[in-house]
Amino acid sequence: MLQLTALNTYYGDSHILQGVDLHIPVGKAVGLLGRNGMGKTTLIRSLMGFVPAASGRIHWHQRDVTDLPPERMARLGIGYVPEGRGIFPNLSVRENLVMSARPGTTGKQDWTYDRVLATFPRLKERLDHGGQQLSGGEQQMLSIGRALMTNPELMIFDEATEGLAPMIVQEIWRVISGIRDTGISTLIVDRNYRAVLAHTDQAVVLEKGKIVMAGASSELAQSSAALTQYLGV
Secondary structure (H helix, E strand, O other): EEEEEEEEEEEEEEEEEEEEEEEEOOEEEEEEEOOOOOOOHHHHHOOOOOOOOEEEEEEOOEEEOOOOHHHHHHHOOOOOOOOOOOOOOOOOOHHHHHOOOOOOOOOOOOOOHHHHHHOOOOHHHOOOOHHHHHOOOHHHHHHEEEEEOOOEEEEEEEOOOOOOOHHHHHHHHHHHHHHHOOOEEEEEOOOOOOHHOOOOEEEEEEOEEEEEEEEHHHHHHHHHHHHHHHHOO
């Protein structure tokens, strides 16, 4: 589905991503692990078009999309749940959801307004609340629900559980698991590497902008010494 090949990205003179290769197969979940500052969010922002790649290629269903802007990438069928949630604080819950609603690229409308509210009952109770009136957990639910309303083929989660209460974290992982079960591909970044490996088929570890480990999540979960070295856990 999504293929990154030899991707190099800079911030000014700083070489952040250094020859990164990443493959997300159709219907699979991939975990992206690494300590803070290792390039995880830069990788996501590069593939979404927010940060231009200096070299390398990005392919979506074998089509070269390297230079597409973010709005075009989203239209390809990519749902993005950014770090910091990125909801519209001056819009109500209802407005945040409805403004994002559209069929998928194949015309499918599996994720309807009603289905999103059934997935997140808390949002149904707060439809007229402004985004700024929601708790952190509710804002995260809204961010995920808004991405689902685009009926994506791929969902990207960048630190979706950061700063949330344990009970809400469990709810977010339950939803991510449910999304994966529907056949939507997922790319997951989260500090809880155990949870990431438990909810993905494959995973890669970034160290200073380079992939230093890659493989089946179940196998990486057994590599405790290497994970300690690269993740500091």
